[in-house]
Amino acid sequence: MHYRNFTKDNLKVSALGFGCMRFPILNNDSSKIDEEKAIEMIRYAVDNGVNYIDTAYPYHQGNSELLVGKALKDGYRKKVYLATKLPSWLINSYEDFDKYLDEQLEKLDTEYIDFYLLHTLNKKYWDNLKALNVSKFVDEAKRSGKIKYIGFSFHDNLDVFKEIIDYYDWDFCQIQLNYIDRNYQAGEEGLRYAYNKGISVVIMEPIKGGKLSNPSDEIKSIWELSEIKRTPSEWALRWVLNHKEVSLLLSGMGELEQVKENIKTVSDAKPGHLSKSEIQLIDRVTKIYQEKIKVGCTGCEYCLPCPEKVSIPNIFQIYNDSYVFGTEDNSRSRYKHYIEKGIDASKCVECGNCEAMCPQNIDIRSQLKEAHKKLWM
Ligand code: SF4
Ligand code: SF4
Incomplete structure (x- = not known):
């Protein structure tokens, strides 16, 4: 495992964070986590150097936080930084901030949360939280010791991202980035914008929800050209970690084999580790994906709201x-x-x-x- 600086306090976080939204489940029911397997996976990851555990209020229909609380017993809590997220869309009054934070502390069975995020901010949620005085809540939660560092996860366009970044003295933020979504939402420009302001960046969806792991034969044949053989997922993870502006990436791991594979991949994936020819290979694959795109929509949402509610x-x-x-x-x-x-x-x-x-x-x-x-x- 290798570690990168995080927050202005230069905490050392593992380049791989454990995303707790895709645990193995029972009876095809996402609320029923296979606890034995999930706990084994988390503890294996921690024993092998992962020190960032990322969950959220709604994951596994509210049961991910409970599972994480159990997994971090037996001395594991003090070995990791724990991240969870305020359900922004459920906040209707100032009192709701503390209500959800206290519930989360109880579910996680912990005295404090290391990294607390305002979950899935877009313009609508952000305007609502601002109007409800979210910065006062954050300042008080930090002062009381319930949370140590504050950030937000993001799903909107670049302008909104910059507006949120500039509004508050954030410790970190979390954005979506992968090699085919370089200009989507915050994108690479947003990554650099946050980094240059001293705000650490966590990356989600590095494999685009798994879509980059099973490419067509055409793309497979390009990966085959590399002297060093890597899986498509490994190429995707390495592309993200090649950025010096990235502190860590999150992978929502669903089985132990994937945990082992990801730990192996990130162990030497330091900033700037890819060669020029490897970057060119990734660019070739990107081009093939991009040529198949039918509509060049960047997801900026400037066209919304549509009066007929067309999404x-x-x-x-x-x-x-x-x-x-x-x-x-x-x-x-x-x-x-x-x-x-x-x-x-x-x-x-x-x-x-x-x-x-x-x-x-x-x-x-x-x-x-x-x-x-x-x-x-
Ligand atoms: S259709 Fe245009 S305005 Fe709407 S999200 Fe896509 S790029 Fe943005
Ligand atoms: S009704 Fe059709 S044309 Fe009008 S804003 Fe909605 S999607 Fe666009």
């Missing part, structure tokens, strides 16, 4: 995935949920408001029609 960027993401990753069945079943909720592409009345707002000049109305044809008809 424009999400629909384009599902549509793109079906081409880029060949996941047609999966894309169609994801799209079915949008139909059921009445926020699918067929609800578009072609007012054109969204197109006037789109910085990518996407012909949104006609692309929505194409997406609907592909995903539903």
